[in-house]
Amino acid sequence: MDVRSGGNTDVRWCPTCGSDLSGPAGFVTEYWKAKDRWFLTWCSRCRTTTQVCLPHRITATEPEH
Amino acid sequence: MLKPELNRRLTQVGPGTPGGDLLRRYWWPIAPSVDVGPEPLERRLLGEDLVLFRTREGDVGLLERQCPHRSTSLGLGYVDQPRTPEAAGSPSGLRCGYHGWLFGTDGRCLEQPGESADSTFKDRIRAQSYRVQELGGLVFAYLGPEPAPLLPRYDLFVWDDVWRDIGHAELPCNFLQIMENSVDPHHVEWLHGRYDAFLRELSGAPASEVLTKKHLKVAFDVFEHGILKRRVLEGQTEDDEDWKVGHPLVFPSMLRIGGGGLNFFQIRVPIDDENTWHVWYQTYQPGGSVPPQETVPAYEVPLYDSRGKLLRDYVDGQDITAWVTQGRITPREREHLGSSDVGVIALRRLFAEQIDRVAAGEDPLCTYRDETTNQVITLPQEKEKFGGGDAFRREFLLHGQTRYSPILHDVLALFGDHDLVGRRAVEPV
Numbered sequence: 001m002d003v004r005s006g007g008n009t010d011v012r013w014c015p016t017c018g019s020d021l022s023g024p025a026g027f028v029t030e031y032w033k034a035k036d037r038w039f040l041t042w043c044s045r046c047r048t049t050t051q052v053c054l055p056h057r058i059t060a061t062e063p064e065h
Numbered sequence: 066m067l068k069p070e071l072n073r074r075l076t077q078v079g080p081g082t083p084g085g086d087l088l089r090r091y092w093w094p095i096a097p098s099v100d101v102g103p104e105p106l107e108r109r110l111l112g113e114d115l116v117l118f119r120t121r122e123g124d125v126g127l128l129e130r131q132c133p134h135r136s137t138s139l140g141l142g143y144v145d146q147p148r149t150p151e152a153a154g155s156p157s158g159l160r161c162g163y164h165g166w167l168f169g170t171d172g173r174c175l176e177q178p179g180e181s182a183d184s185t186f187k188d189r190i191r192a193q194s195y196r197v198q199e200l201g202g203l204v205f206a207y208l209g210p211e212p213a214p215l216l217p218r219y220d221l222f223v224w225d226d227v228w229r230d231i232g233h234a235e236l237p238c239n240f241l242q243i244m245e246n247s248v249d250p251h252h253v254e255w256l257h258g259r260y261d262a263f264l265r266e267l268s269g270a271p272a273s274e275v276l277t278k279k280h281l282k283v284a285f286d287v288f289e290h291g292i293l294k295r296r297v298l299e300g301q302t303e304d305d306e307d308w309k310v311g312h313p314l315v316f317p318s319m320l321r322i323g324g325g326g327l328n329f330f331q332i333r334v335p336i337d338d339e340n341t342w343h344v345w346y347q348t349y350q351p352g353g354s355v356p357p358q359e360t361v362p363a364y365e366v367p368l369y370d371s372r373g374k375l376l377r378d379y380v381d382g383q384d385i386t387a388w389v390t391q392g393r394i395t396p397r398e399r400e401h402l403g404s405s406d407v408g409v410i411a412l413r414r415l416f417a418e419q420i421d422r423v424a425a426g427e428d429p430l431c432t433y434r435d436e437t438t439n440q441v442i443t444l445p446q447e448k449e450k451f452g453g454g455d456a457f458r459r460e461f462l463l464h465g466q467t468r469y470s471p472i473l474h475d476v477l478a479l480f481g482d483h484d485l486v487g488r489r490a491v492e493p494v
């Protein structure tokens with residue numbers, strides 16, 4: 001798997017208010033946790049920080065039963 | 066991974082850029098006080114060329130570097146008394162070495178020796194001047210819009226009963242990658258632990274026990290002074306000070322660390338987009354009163370060995386090598402961040418947020434405008450660093466950039482570290 005996304009961050013819109021984050025002021029930074037791609041965003045319009053995960057696989061934990 | 070436009074936005078420091086507008090809202094150290102005298106110093110700060118001088122009366126002046134006459138550097142100048150009868154008795158100023166125009170610390174042109182005595186030409190000339198203040202052995206400058214905020218009186222600058230010294234170096238890289246190092250606790254165990262152990266093994270010396278401890282957990286909290294960092298090292302619990310108290314990155318440009326009576330700031334002063342003046346500001350506090358210091362000594366920290374290779378046989382040289390080899394402005398579009406880099410992301414987010422605040426006309430984080438809250442700004446910081454303050458101090462004094470301090474051996478004696486006095490701190494390279 002090529003982990004380099006070549007400047008294309010895939011996350012473009014503020015998850016909270018929908019503002020366009022693609023301009024120079026839109027803060028989107030990508031990092032990796034195992035096989036999952038994570039994006040941290042900061043929106044200057046609604047001033048919210050969010051984390052978005054593009055998961056390799058959806059996992060859940062089951063309580064004891 | 067950061068898109069190139071955002072990398073530029075966060076790293077530009079010059080006038081008229083969003084980042085430069087944010088950074089202009091702060092006071093910046095521009096020189097150690099001891100270095101400022103009648104011979105002007107040429108300095109560059111936030112992409113602007115300046116000259117700094119001290120008049121005969123003891124006032125410090127900071128002017129644009131290019132003389133308003135025909136643009137020779139006022140670095141080719143000297144502090145001089147006015148010579149015309151009209152100006153007799155006025156304070157001294159900076160005289161341009163080329164044709165002798167004389168400027169006051171406020172930038173007013175006081176004399177133009179080539180013009181006739183009754184000329185009013187000089188009254189229409191003004192060199193751009195900037196605000197300066199001295200505190201704790203440093204001269205600070207403010208290049209931003211009025212009204213200027215207060216110069217923050219952080220504890221180490223104002224404490225009594227301490228000794229101080231100031232190491233400094235010009236580093237060929239942008240300030241932000243240096244600041245990112247301050248929210249990257251993992252590098253300590255690798256760069257200053259394992260890599261250092263490798264070098265020491267080559268030279269036959271034992272590895273440091275202080276710096277190789279494994280990180281179990283790190284956390285970053287944005288708070289009133291910037292970002293508070295906490296860590297739990299192997300063998301520690303959340304009751305240890307490294308977690309309970311932590312230590313701060315002081316926004317936008319300082320790291321505060323210390324332990325065992327050695328407390329210091331690392332201050333990253335942007336010269337321009339590709340260069341940073343790095344200041345290591347130490348305070349030494351053995352407890353009780355210490356003999357007063359006449360002046361705060363300053364020294365230069367060398368970057369290269371005799372073959373032109375970046376020095377890396379000590380803690381700060383390892384950091385410097387890491388920062389400088391990342392590139393002048395590290396290309397964040399080609400990085401691969403992992404989950405251990407969340408502190409770095411938190412810092413970038415904080416910068417992006419504060420840039421937006423200034424663009425919206427607000428004061429950014431760590432702006433002080435009220436004298437009553439600016440008497441002494443006490444910063445939180447663990448004392449028992451890495452589980453042992455004295456061990457930290459002993460390790461850092463000989464294995465940090467303080468090895469170049471002219472008062473190192475007096476400081477060791479001050480702390481009673483007599484076994485280390487006379488030990489050769491600087492290994493041959």
Ligand code: FES
Pocket residue numbers: none
């Ligand atoms: S492992 Fe971090 S920069 Fe190489």
Ligand SMILES: [Fe+2]
Pocket residue numbers: 246252253256257380384
């Ligand atoms: Fe370091």
Ligand SMILES: [Zn+2]
Pocket residue numbers: 014015016017018019043044045046047048
């Ligand atoms: Zn939003």
